[in-house]
Amino acid sequence: MGRDKLNVVVVGGGTAGWMTAATLCKLLPTRCAVTLVESEAIGIVGVGEATLPHIRGFNERLGINEAEFMAATRATFKLGIEFRDWARKGDSYIHPFGAFGRGQGEVDFHHYWSRLREAGAPVSPIGEYSMAVTMAYANRFALPDPDPATIESTFNYAYQFDATLFAPFLRSVAEGLGAERIEGRIVDVELDGETGNVLAIKLESGDRIEGDLFVDCSGFVSLIIGKALGEPFEDWSQWLPCDRAVAMPCRTETALTPYTSATAMDSGWRWRIPLQHRTGNGYVYSSEFISDEDARAAIVAAVEGESIADPRVLKFKAGRRARSWVRNCVAVGLASGFLEPLESTSIYLIQAAIGALVELFPERAISPVDRDEFNRLIDLEYDRIRDFLILHYHATERSDTPFWDYVRTMQVPDTLQEKIDLFRRRGRIVKYREGVFLDASWIAVYTGQRIVPEGHDRRADLPSIDALVRGAEALRQEIHTKAEHMPDHRAHIERYCPMAEAA
Amino acid sequence: MNGDIHRVAIAGGGITAWSAAAAVKRKLPMLEVVVISSPPPPDALADRIVNTLPSIAEFHADLGLSEEDTIVRAQSGMRLGSRFTGWSGGLRDYVHAYGSYGASVGGIPFHQLWLREGQLQEYDCYSLGAALGRAERFPTTCTADAQIGYGLRLTLDRYHELMRAYALHLEATERPGDVVDVAVRDDGFVAAIILSDGARVEADLFVDCTGPAARIRSRLGGSWESWTKWLLCDRVNVTDEAPRQDQPLLDEVSAHSNGWSASCATVFSSSHASGDDDSAVRLEQGRRGQPWINNCVAIGDAAISVEPLEWTNLHLVHSQLDRLVSMMPGADYAPIELAEYNRQCNAEADRVRDFISMHYITAPPTGPFWKDAAVIDPPPSLEHTLSLFAERGRLPYYEEETFTRDSWLAVLFGQGFLPRRIDPLAYSLPAGEVASILRTCRDSVARFSASQPSYREFISDMGQRERP
Numbered sequence: 018m019g020r021d022k023l024n025v026v027v028v029g030g031g032t033a034g035w036m037t038a039a040t041l042c043k044l045l046p047t048r049c050a051v052t053l054v055e056s057e058a059i060g061i062v063g064v065g066e067a068t069l070p071h072i073r074g075f076n077e078r079l080g081i082n083e084a085e086f087m088a089a090t091r092a093t094f095k096l097g098i099e100f101r102d103w104a105r106k107g108d109s110y111i112h113p114f115g116a117f118g119r120g121q122g123e124v125d126f127h128h129y130w131s132r133l134r135e136a137g138a139p140v141s142p143i144g145e146y147s148m149a150v151t152m153a154y155a156n157r158f159a160l161p162d163p164d165p166a167t168i169e170s171t172f173n174y175a176y177q178f179d180a181t182l183f184a185p186f187l188r189s190v191a192e193g194l195g196a197e198r199i200e201g202r203i204v205d206v207e208l209d210g211e212t213g214n215v216l217a218i219k220l221e222s223g224d225r226i227e228g229d230l231f232v233d234c235s236g237f238v239s240l241i242i243g244k245a246l247g248e249p250f251e252d253w254s255q256w257l258p259c260d261r262a263v264a265m266p267c268r269t270e271t272a273l274t275p276y277t278s279a280t281a282m283d284s285g286w287r288w289r290i291p292l293q294h295r296t297g298n299g300y301v302y303s304s305e306f307i308s309d310e311d312a313r314a315a316i317v318a319a320v321e322g323e324s325i326a327d328p329r330v331l332k333f334k335a336g337r338r339a340r341s342w343v344r345n346c347v348a349v350g351l352a353s354g355f356l357e358p359l360e361s362t363s364i365y366l367i368q369a370a371i372g373a374l375v376e377l378f379p380e381r382a383i384s385p386v387d388r389d390e391f392n393r394l395i396d397l398e399y400d401r402i403r404d405f406l407i408l409h410y411h412a413t414e415r416s417d418t419p420f421w422d423y424v425r426t427m428q429v430p431d432t433l434q435e436k437i438d439l440f441r442r443r444g445r446i447v448k449y450r451e452g453v454f455l456d457a458s459w460i461a462v463y464t465g466q467r468i469v470p471e472g473h474d475r476r477a478d479l480p481s482i483d484a485l486v487r488g489a490e491a492l493r494q495e496i497h498t499k500a501e502h503m504p505d506h507r508a509h510i511e512r513y514c515p516m517a518e519a520a
Numbered sequence: 521m522n523g524d525i526h527r528v529a530i531a532g533g534g535i536t537a538w539s540a541a542a543a544v545k546r547k548l549p550m551l552e553v554v555v556i557s558s559p560p561p562p563d564a565l566a567d568r569i570v571n572t573l574p575s576i577a578e579f580h581a582d583l584g585l586s587e588e589d590t591i592v593r594a595q596s597g598m599r600l601g602s603r604f605t606g607w608s609g610g611l612r613d614y615v616h617a618y619g620s621y622g623a624s625v626g627g628i629p630f631h632q633l634w635l636r637e638g639q640l641q642e643y644d645c646y647s648l649g650a651a652l653g654r655a656e657r658f659p660t661t662c663t664a665d666a667q668i669g670y671g672l673r674l675t676l677d678r679y680h681e682l683m684r685a686y687a688l689h690l691e692a693t694e695r696p697g698d699v700v701d702v703a704v705r706d707d708g709f710v711a712a713i714i715l716s717d718g719a720r721v722e723a724d725l726f727v728d729c730t731g732p733a734a735r736i737r738s739r740l741g742g743s744w745e746s747w748t749k750w751l752l753c754d755r756v757n758v759t760d761e762a763p764r765q766d767q768p769l770l771d772e773v774s775a776h777s778n779g780w781s782a783s784c785a786t787v788f789s790s791s792h793a794s795g796d797d798d799s800a801v802r803l804e805q806g807r808r809g810q811p812w813i814n815n816c817v818a819i820g821d822a823a824i825s826v827e828p829l830e831w832t833n834l835h836l837v838h839s840q841l842d843r844l845v846s847m848m849p850g851a852d853y854a855p856i857e858l859a860e861y862n863r864q865c866n867a868e869a870d871r872v873r874d875f876i877s878m879h880y881i882t883a884p885p886t887g888p889f890w891k892d893a894a895v896i897d898p899p900p901s902l903e904h905t906l907s908l909f910a911e912r913g914r915l916p917y918y919e920e921e922t923f924t925r926d927s928w929l930a931v932l933f934g935q936g937f938l939p940r941r942i943d944p945l946a947y948s949l950p951a952g953e954v955a956s957i958l959r960t961c962r963d964s965v966a967r968f969s970a971s972q973p974s975y976r977e978f979i980s981d982m983g984q985r986e987r988p
Contacts, residue, residue: 044627048944078627123582123846376914378944386911393916438856445847445860449919475524475548475848 023049023381026228027196028203028218028241030055032180033350033367034234035187036075040371042194043079045378053191054218054226056202066180066290066297067095067277067361069453070114070173075368079190087514089186091293092178094275094506096153098360102281103466104413110142110465111276112360113149115172116457118492121165127460128477129485131444131470138486141493143464148172151496153276157503158510168492169499175361177277177290177297199226203235206245214345215241229381230345232374233352237333242348248338250354256407256429257335258420259285259357263312264299264329267322273507279359280319283307284420287319288358293516295325301357306420333357335403341395342388347374354399359409362402365453369398401452404433405462412437412466437468444470523851525724527552530692531699531713531736532729534560534567535676536820536837538683539579540727540844545690546583547845553692556699556713556721563801564731566820566833568758570676570784571599571771573831573922574618574669579838585686590672592982594682597673597765598975600653602782602830606775607935609884612642614934615770616830617649618669621926622961625949630961631929632946633954635913635939643933645962647926651969653770658978659968671831673767673784676760695721699735708740709814709853724851726816727844732804734822743809750877750896752889753779753827755793755800757786765979773829778889780829787827792889803827807869812858817844824869829879832872832922839922840865868920874902875923875931881906882937913939 025041027034030053038053076086086092097113118126126146133140144150149172152158162169192198201220209216217227218241233241242248254260269291278289285302300316307315313328337354341347349370356362373394377387410424411433429437439445440463446456480488504512528551530540541555560567580590590596601617608614621643622630634643644650649668652659659668688694697715705711712722713736728737748754771782779788786800804825811823820837843864849857880893881902898906901918908914909932915925946954973981 044948045944047947375945376943377912380941384911386907390908390914390916435856439860442854442856443849445857447860448864472850474846475550476846478550 022047023229023379024227025049025051025230025232026218026226027051027053027232027234029234029236029352030184030188030198031234031236031350032184032187032364033236033352034232035184035191036364036367037232037234037349037371037374038196039079039187039191039194040075040375042191042196044375046195048378049230051191051196052199052226052228053196054199054201054203054220057200058202066292067098067177067288067358068175069361069365070175071365071368071453072175081190084514086186087176087178087510088516090176090178090182091516092176092514093273093291093293093510094158095175095177095277096149096158096172096275099153099274099276099278100281100409100462100465101278103409105415105467106281106417108465108467110461111144111147111150111153112458112461112465113144113147113153113172114174115147115149117143117147117460119168120171120457124474124476125444125456125460127464127470128444128474129480129489131473132477133482133485133489134469135473136482138482140486140489143460145493146489146496148496148499151500152503153274155500155503156272156274156506157500158275158506159503168495174275177292179292179294199224203240206241208245212344213246215245230347230379230383233346233348234350236351237355239338239348239352241346242338242341242343242352246343246346248340248343250334251336251339252334253336253403254334256403256427257357257410258303258305258423259301260332260334261304261309261312262299262301262331262333262357263309263316264297264331265316265320265324266295266297266326267320267324269294269296269322271321273510275506277361281415281421282315282319283418284312286359287316293510296320296322301359303420306418306423337396337399340392341370342391345383347391349374353395356399356402356406359406360402360454362453366398366402369453370395398453400432401449401454404430404436405454405458407433408437408462409466412463412468414467437463440470441468442470443472444474525551525848525851527554527723528725528727529554529556529713529721529723530727530729531556532560532564532567532731532822533557533696534564534729534731535674535680535683535834536560536564536566537727537729538680538687539837540729540819540841541687541692542583542683542690543841543845544727545687545692548848549690553687554721554723555687555692555694556715557694557696558698561731561733562758563756563803564821565756565758565825565828566837567731568676568760569828569831569833570674570760571782571828571831572671572674573835574671575835575838576672577670579842582842583686585682589682589686590679594678595675595765596679597767597979598658598769599671599673599771600649600658600668600769601771602773603653603770604773604775604931604934607773607879607883609886609936611934611936614642614930615644615647615650615653616927616930616934617644617647617653617770618671619647619649619667619926621930622646622958625957628945628948629943631933632913632943633949633957635942636946636951636954637958639933639938641958641962643930646958646965647930648965648968650770651965652972653768655969656769656975657969657972658769658975659972660978695719697721699730702736702739704739707814710736710740710816724815728816728818728822729820731821732825734808734818737808737811737813737816737818737822740813740816742813744806745809746804746806747826747873748805750873750899751805751827752789752792752880752893752896753787753805754803755779755788755790756803756827757800759784759786769975775883775890777887785828787829789889792892805873807866809866810858810862811840811865812861815853817861819844823865824872826869826872827876829876830923832876835922836869836872839868864920867918868922870899870901871918871921871923874899874905875928877902878906878928879931879935882932882935884936910937910939912941912943914943
């Protein structure tokens, strides 16, 4: 067995590149030597200012201190995502990182909730029975209680941070672990005429960098897997028609919310991500339905607070490479595919790819078994997130603009239609043990977008309606009381992880 | 929604049928349940195999049955796993014990550390269950979660009586009778079942627990997925004699020239036998494409016929009942609800098939039967599992998997099936540290095992509890 180290060349130094470099150096120090090539002349896209709770596991594995990381990236806490105006104008709900009810017991809380609704009994919107949702609306934050018996243990959290600061933060971690950084612009990719493997990349300076394994973190340009190896791109824009975003940060003047907001717009949606020092804003739209100019005007009109930079337009296309690992090249992040940031999955997808690469780290002669398994796992992640995102658009009653009319009436993938039908029928979630979004996420979005079950689990018929009404109300009050006693989000941050004063 | 199901008829009189009645009445007491009881046929394995998996404890707890009831009064024995002899060529016999083998270290799976050290000690040295079982000791003190699992060895008549009494206590009713005919409506729904005495029993939902013949469900048609190209054994001889509590904690499962045997069953391939054994019953391994169709659901052997290797028969019943109760549809039996039920049942059955088939495919090819077994083309999901494992010791995750990774590893390693290479992650620790982790683990397994009472003592203490 080849005990010598593989030379891993990471192409691109954005979030994906430095996350990859840091992880490989940390977890496989005896198996690989990591060189990262990046050019300061090329900006980073800086996607994913908002994250999912999985990022905490990533940081932990690298031994990153939470407070230091949050201060360095000017991060805030995130308990979920608020969706406004999606099913109907005026609607609003939060997709929380946490359970509805206590999240235990053999019948899920939403079945009791459905039964009360069906019976016409007094019942509040389902978010009122979620610790995370209640904290979010109250702008409160405290760390989850480790005791699973308490209601304060029923939520999880992620971060909202400045992605342009995350990459440099990880760079110092990776370089500390032995990653070598080379500055330079890549002008050519050299392939082996016989095997088709990547032999080396050539820089503008004339330098040639050889490697055994290339990790393509070059972003949308997809320098190796797309351009050099020609791996086809599976286009999903028939279901996810948004292909542009116009981003415009502004000063944070309103409350520092422990959640991200996604507000439906005429031809897409608008994000709002509060950081310690500023608020990220952007309009994700479909160029088929609105011009760049009108989109720019719409975001300018919509943002609160003084703008810090001019609106900047990004172009993309929803979909993924048919395979993310081809020959001796593994694509991580935007080079492998793109799904709009509606559910903050960009960094999660990077993390999933890195995790799979570590678990399936190859030998010099790459086994197709490793490669196929990697591609199977990554496809599964993409496909499930895709369905979840499409649900947000499709589950709408809006027909007030051509964009909403299109997504409302489009044919969705069968895998999603079955999930929707099953939930509508009896509140059943197609259960998967693996996958990023679990039951509570689906329940939040279904109910938030007015897909209300026609029936419920029969076992939820056992308690009397009166007992259920009393129980639900006691739960709601307990959650609200507990939330009120938690610290204010900003106060918690100022004590725990304040950023250094901006120069 | 067109209303709810009210009346449920359960056909079959074995453990499967009574367990179904108890589960439905306990969880959905608003349903009226009648059991059309008759003695289970000889080929109904879930009703006749005494060995069970640890999941039976969850089933009991879920139903509100205590260990006093299910172990002491029902006179069940305990089992910590199986000891396989003759399945691994020249290697020592191996133990598939329930519970964990070692513990992962810093994200590195334990078995990769074992591989890295070069498999110096047998893999089952790292299992508490295996060590206790070999020493005939039974744990009285608690260990960390999932370190040890135990199944029960049932005293069938006692256990049958317990389930029946419990179901009747929960107000299920019993109507003795044999199903001889089924009245099927034009739309393919069951209108009624006709009993041998001419009685006609109507219900909203029919639960078929009549064994492989599936007296009701078979009348509604649908496909049958045969597994005979993967599982060559087609005969089973079930024995049920010795008192359960005197038997060892680990069942010895011995490979034979054309199958295998344990104290409670002998399973073989008739086409590899010199002469047919008249006492053995036929076994056609496979499953129904749709266990649930319209208003009739097949449970246990009526849905899945699988040999008792690894003792999954009653486990599958429990798992199906759990689904039946939690996925009870409306009286219109919406196809989308039944399809989800069937999808989960089928995924579960197929992975059980894979796990069992793996025992044969990875065994050394000694003799014609084993040679035939070794060259079988595995089903795609097993092919995927074995190729990934053979390459680097990784096991892919499948939904509705019955056996844990620890179980897969125990059998694969026990049979001497080793990956080509070791996961690079295992090299993130220095060799000395790996050796010390393994030694510490072995020592603590041995120490814990030695500190526990003998199984005999445990049983006699339990017997004391029975007397008031």
